[in-house]
Amino acid sequence: xxxxxxxxxVSLLATGTSAPVFALSNERLNGQxxxxxxxxxxxxxxxxxxxxxxxxxxxxxxxxxxxxxxxKDPVIKANLMExxxxxxxxxxxxxxxxxxxxxxxxxxxxxxxxYTLGAEIPxxxxxxxxxxx
Numbered sequence: 001x002x003x004x005x006x007x008x009x010v011s012l013l014a015t016g017t018s019a020p021v022f023a024l025s026n027e028r029l030n031g032q033x034x035x036x037x038x039x040x041x042x043x044x045x046x047x048x049x050x051x052x053x054x055x056x057x058x059x060x061x062x063x064x065x066x067x068x069x070x071x072k073d074p075v076i077k078a079n080l081m082e083x084x085x086x087x088x089x090x091x092x093x094x095x096x097x098x099x100x101x102x103x104x105x106x107x108x109x110x111x112x113x114x115y116t117l118g119a120e121i122p123x124x125x126x127x128x129x130x131x132x133x
Contacts, residue, residue, distance in 0.1 A: 030108050038107055039076055043068055046081045046101035049110035054088065054117070065089040066097065070129050079103045079111075087121060087131065094121040094131045 029048075033041045047066040054063050065088065068074045072085025079102055086097040096118025102111050121131065 033108060034106075042076060042079070042081055042101075042103055042107040043074065045103055045107050046083070046099070046110060046113070049101060049113055050086075050097070050099045050115050051088065053113055054090075054115065058117075061088075061090040063088050063090045067131075068099075070131070071096070079105060079107065087129070088117075089131075092133065094126060095119065096121060 033044060036044060047068055051063045051066045054061050066086060067088075068081070068083040068086045070085055070087035074081050074083040074086070076082075081101045081103075082099075083101075084098045086099060087094050088097045089095075097115060098118070099113065099115035101113050103109060104111055121129070126132065
């Protein structure tokens with residue numbers, strides 16, 4: 001699996017809009033996503049959707065990064081991504097995360113998304129997992 005950063009998504013999110021970003025409703029984002037190969041597009045869409053959902057549902061979180069492959073590579077099958085070893089960054093702290101995301105055939109929106117937040121990852125463990133400030 002290609003491990004890609006959220007550069008495209010972060011660039012689009014940093015345009016000054018504070019409205020939630022849903023992959024399907026953001027044409028600029030969709031245009032950028034369509035330039036990616038389907039597997040990378042699926043990963044980027046799912047990362048964005050889980051980040052958005054956590055920010056909407058959990059007021060103490062301000063998630064700005066999701067990495068699907070921190071502790072274990074995600075499993076991708078057609079329109080489904082399972083990421084049992086993911087991590088998220090919120091307010092300068094990293095947390096364990098697992099999620100399951102199913103998209104449509106173009107991989108531009110999450111049709112089903114389930115996630116479980118885990119414990120905070122101690123700063124001493126960040127270097128071993130390539131986590132950063």
